[in-house]
Amino acid sequence: xxxxxxxxxxxxxxxxxxxxxxxxxxxxxxxxxxxxxxxxxxxxxxxxxxxxxxxxxxxxxxxxxxxxxxxxxxxxxxxxxxxxxxxxxxxxxxxxxxxxxxxxxxxxxxxxxxxxxxxxxxxxxxxxxxxxxxxxxxxxxxxxxxxxxxxxxxxxxxxxxxxxxxxxxxxxxxxxxxxxxxxxxxxxxxxxxxxxxxxxxxxxxxxxxxxxxxxxxxxxxxxxxxxxxxxxxxxxxxxxxxxxxxxxxxxxxxxxxxxxxxxxxxxxxxxxxxxxxxxxxxxxxxxxxxxxxxxxxxxxxxxxxxxxxxxxxxxxxxxxxxxxxxxxxxxxxxxxxxxxxxxxxxxxxxxxxxxxxxxxxxxxxxxxxxxxxxxxxxxxxxxxxxxxxxxxxxxxxxxxxxxxxxxxxxxxxxxxxxxxxxxxxxxxxxxxxxxxxxxxxxxxxxxxxxxxxxxxxxxxxxxxxxxxxxxxxxxxxxxxxxxxxxxxxxxxxxxxxxxxxxxxxxxxxxxxxx
Amino acid sequence: xxxxxxxxxxxxxxxxxxxxxxxxxxxxxxxxxxxxxxxxxxxxxxxxxxxxxxxxxxxxxxxxxxxxxxxxxxxxxxxxxxxxxxxxxxxxxx
Numbered sequence: 001x002x003x004x005x006x007x008x009x010x011x012x013x014x015x016x017x018x019x020x021x022x023x024x025x026x027x028x029x030x031x032x033x034x035x036x037x038x039x040x041x042x043x044x045x046x047x048x049x050x051x052x053x054x055x056x057x058x059x060x061x062x063x064x065x066x067x068x069x070x071x072x073x074x075x076x077x078x079x080x081x082x083x084x085x086x087x088x089x090x091x092x093x094x095x096x097x098x099x100x101x102x103x104x105x106x107x108x109x110x111x112x113x114x115x116x117x118x119x120x121x122x123x124x125x126x127x128x129x130x131x132x133x134x135x136x137x138x139x140x141x142x143x144x145x146x147x148x149x150x151x152x153x154x155x156x157x158x159x160x161x162x163x164x165x166x167x168x169x170x171x172x173x174x175x176x177x178x179x180x181x182x183x184x185x186x187x188x189x190x191x192x193x194x195x196x197x198x199x200x201x202x203x204x205x206x207x208x209x210x211x212x213x214x215x216x217x218x219x220x221x222x223x224x225x226x227x228x229x230x231x232x233x234x235x236x237x238x239x240x241x242x243x244x245x246x247x248x249x250x251x252x253x254x255x256x257x258x259x260x261x262x263x264x265x266x267x268x269x270x271x272x273x274x275x276x277x278x279x280x281x282x283x284x285x286x287x288x289x290x291x292x293x294x295x296x297x298x299x300x301x302x303x304x305x306x307x308x309x310x311x312x313x314x315x316x317x318x319x320x321x322x323x324x325x326x327x328x329x330x331x332x333x334x335x336x337x338x339x340x341x342x343x344x345x346x347x348x349x350x351x352x353x354x355x356x357x358x359x360x361x362x363x364x365x366x367x368x369x370x371x372x373x374x375x376x377x378x379x380x381x382x383x384x385x386x387x388x389x390x391x392x393x394x395x396x397x398x399x400x401x402x403x404x405x406x407x408x409x410x411x412x413x414x415x416x417x418x419x420x421x422x423x424x425x426x427x428x429x430x431x432x433x434x435x436x437x438x439x440x441x442x443x444x445x446x447x448x449x450x451x452x453x454x455x456x457x458x459x460x461x462x463x464x465x466x467x468x469x470x471x472x473x474x475x476x477x478x479x480x481x482x483x484x485x486x487x488x489x490x491x492x493x494x495x496x497x498x499x500x501x502x503x504x505x506x507x508x509x510x511x512x513x514x
Numbered sequence: 515x516x517x518x519x520x521x522x523x524x525x526x527x528x529x530x531x532x533x534x535x536x537x538x539x540x541x542x543x544x545x546x547x548x549x550x551x552x553x554x555x556x557x558x559x560x561x562x563x564x565x566x567x568x569x570x571x572x573x574x575x576x577x578x579x580x581x582x583x584x585x586x587x588x589x590x591x592x593x594x595x596x597x598x599x600x601x602x603x604x605x606x607x608x
Contacts, residue, residue: 086560228564229557232587255564259584442565466546474563 003152004175005182005213006074009035012219016193020221022064022212023241029064031219034071041072048103048126051147052077055099055158059083059092059106059114062203062224065130067212069105070203074175077147078102079155081170082204085110086473091168093117096124099158099170099363108132152176158363159206161304162407162416170363171305181307181357182213184328188311189272189298191245193219196269198243200225200234200252206307207276207412211247228255235262242269246295249277249412250284250444257287267292276300276308277412278444279400282321289317299324301400304414305372306357306384309333310398323397331355333398335390345394348401351386358384406497408437408445413475415447420478423471424449427464429457432487434495435478449478450500452486459483522603529578529599536573537595541566552595567592574598580605 012021013035021034029037050056056073058080060066073080081099083092085107096104096117103126106114111129118124156178158170191197197215199222201208215222223241225234228251237243248256253275256262273288273295280288280299288297296314301324303309310333312325327333333353335343343349354376361369376383389401408415417435424433432452437445449468453459461481468477488496530552541562542548548561556562562570570592575582580602591601 229562229567230588230592231564231567232585232591233589235584236588251565255568258568259587260581261583261585265584469545474560 003179004074004150004154005156005178005216006038006071006150008179008213008217009038009071009075012193012216016219019193019219021216022067023221023223024062024064027064029067034064034068034216037068038071038075041068042075044128045072045076045078045103046147050076050078050102052150052154054078054102055081057081057083057096057099057101057104057106058204059085059087059104059110060130060203061085061107061226062199062208063107063130064224065107066203067216067222069130070209070212071216073105074150074156077150077154079157079172081158081160082209083160084202084204084473088471088473089113089117090471091473093120095160095168095170097121098168099160102126103128105130150175152179155360159209159304162414162419169365169368171359172361172363173359177356177359178213178307180330180355181328182210182217184330184357185210185308186214186218187329188313189214189245189274191215191218191220195220195244196223196241197221197245197247198223198225198234198237198241199247200228201247201249201412202227205412206302206304207247207249210307228252231255231259235259235265238267238270239265243267244269245272245274246270247274247276249275250280251411251442253280253284253288254442257284257291263291263293267294270295272314273297274300276302278409279322279324281439281441284441285317285321301398303386303388305359306331306353306355308357309351309353309386312397316397320393320397323393323399326396326398327353327355328357331357333386335392335398343391346391348389348391350404351388351390351398353384353386354381358382406436408435408447410437410440410443410445410447410479411475412444413473415476420447420449420468420472420476423468424451424464426471427459427467429454429459430464432495434487434497434500436497436501438501440479443479446479447476448500449481450484450487451481452484525606526599526603529602530595532577533574533595533598537561537570540569550595552599554594556592556594557589570598574602578602578606 013031017032018030020028021031022029056078058069070080083095100123104114105128107130114127118127152175154175156175157173160168160170197211199208199211203209223237297317298314299312301309308328310325310327312323333351335349336352337343337349373382387404391399406417420435421433424430430451431454434450436448438448440446464481488499490496534550571582571587
């Protein structure tokens with residue numbers, strides 16, 4: 001149990017059994033209760049035949065039950081696969097089949113969707129619905145085959161990310177990897193058992209998920225809210241739960257700084273704000289600091305394949321608001337030029353990352369793995385190619401320059417343009433489609449679709465957006481769809497994305513639809 | 515029903531109609547087949563997201579001239595068209 005995520009829960013349950021582990025509105029789960037419910041569900045899973053190396057998907061909104069599900073899967077020796085409960089059927093089907101899930105644990109309101117896609121998937125033996133039935137096996141039930149301890153080299157999770165081709169890739173992590181990175185982040189954030197962390201980010205997402213993993217490890221209290229829809233509830237939670245740590249993405253800060261009266265509240269306990277998902281503009285950093293004058297703001301950068309890459313210490317945010325700082329403790333990162341040499345100060349190149357936070361590879365994708373992970377300095381050593389361009393200043397601080405792929409980051413979610421373009425092309429009458437990102441204070445980046453239509457076809461933006469909305473998760477639906485008579489091409493006839501990105505900038509006056 | 519109550523109930527009907535129209539116009543064009551009812555759970559049915567609520571709050575603030583504080587933006591006050599109408603009328607009285 002050394003160095004495992006379940007080991008962390010057992011340790012916190014032993015050390016402070018009556019301390020609140022997870023709070024959702026009026027529901028409070030202590031560490032003892034969390035541990036007991038995890039044990040019950042783990043036994044149930046083992047009785048169903050779930051064992052070491054199996055994958056079990058979790059299709060749930062943030063809740064105490066979701067926390068129970070994640071740790072129970074780990075305690076049963078299996079790996080959890082967090083999937084977004086708002087995912088549409090086609091995507092759910094693809095992901096459940098791709099990871100070969102042996103079972104799914106889901107919320108009641110998605111059960112029908114999960115069962116209907118699950119019927120097509122041979123490996124999928126069981127759908128467990130939260131709240132529908134007690135998760136206990138009952139006294140004397142068969143606890144499943146004998147099973148030793150969960151090991152730190154066991155697979156803990158597969159986390160799906162948007163591949164640049166539009167097919168999600170599943171990053172595989174061992175307990176060792178997740179334990180290492182959570183320890184590193186805990187260290188630089190200074191998290192401890194008396195922290196109360198307010199998580200408005202979905203647990204199906206690594207940023208939210210790691211709030212749970214870190215909180216359980218230090219024995220802190222995690223307060224869950226499902227998103228930012230009613231910010232009054234967030235403000236109440238900040239005060240009533242005496243929140244000390246608030247992680248957010250640009251959309252979260254956009255909503256919070258727009259609220260009347262929040263800046264006048266004392267919030268004496270709130271000590272730390274963290275931003276990730278996409279960078280904040282210098283102006284937005286100033287807004288956040290004005291709204292929460294007594295809290296430190298840390299700017300961080302990461303990617304799914306290693307969770308977190310670097311962070312900017314709070315005392316640097318005014319001097320270097322556009323820097324993402326330096327590598328997290330226990331890891332290294334450097335910049336390579338096109339010939340693979342280490343780039344000099346101020347030179348732009350690809351960021352390369354090394355440490356135990358790096359994934360094992362992509363699930364069932366040897367080619368994708370080989371492109372992302374390359375051999376390091378000695379046998380068994382591997383480094384992660386970030387695919388992102390960076391430069392470093394004379395003091396060693398890192399600056400994000402741009403991505404080398406086309407991925408768009410909106411509302412803290414990664415979007416592959418290809419995935420949106422595929423949906424646009426499937427609409428009868430659409431001749432060409434190109435999707436690009438554009439900087440946006442509310443969203444991080446806005447998703448802008450450029451299309452041209454076949455001769456004689458009349459389709460307007462609203463119709464196109466409603467077709468996108470029917471096939472895509474909400475955050476992927478283009479913020480704006482611009483209809484052209486023809487899309488610009490490069491000299492060799494390819495769609496000219498660079499020009500399209502500039503089109504958008506000149507068009508900044510136009511009202512960007514939600 | 516007293517005269518005051520009659521006026522209030524007419525006002526609430528106006529707020530309901532206006533808010534219903536605003537939500538349809540701005541948020542529901544992606545779901546042309548959804549018929550918005552006054553007690554529809556705006557969040558539960560995913561008719562609006564967090565940025566949508568920010569726009570809705572702005573609209574209520576500007577159209578009805580009431581100041582909306584951070585803690586006012588709750589499900590109780592903004593969860594449905596009916597909830598918004600009740601909130602607006604309570605703020606107009608006070």
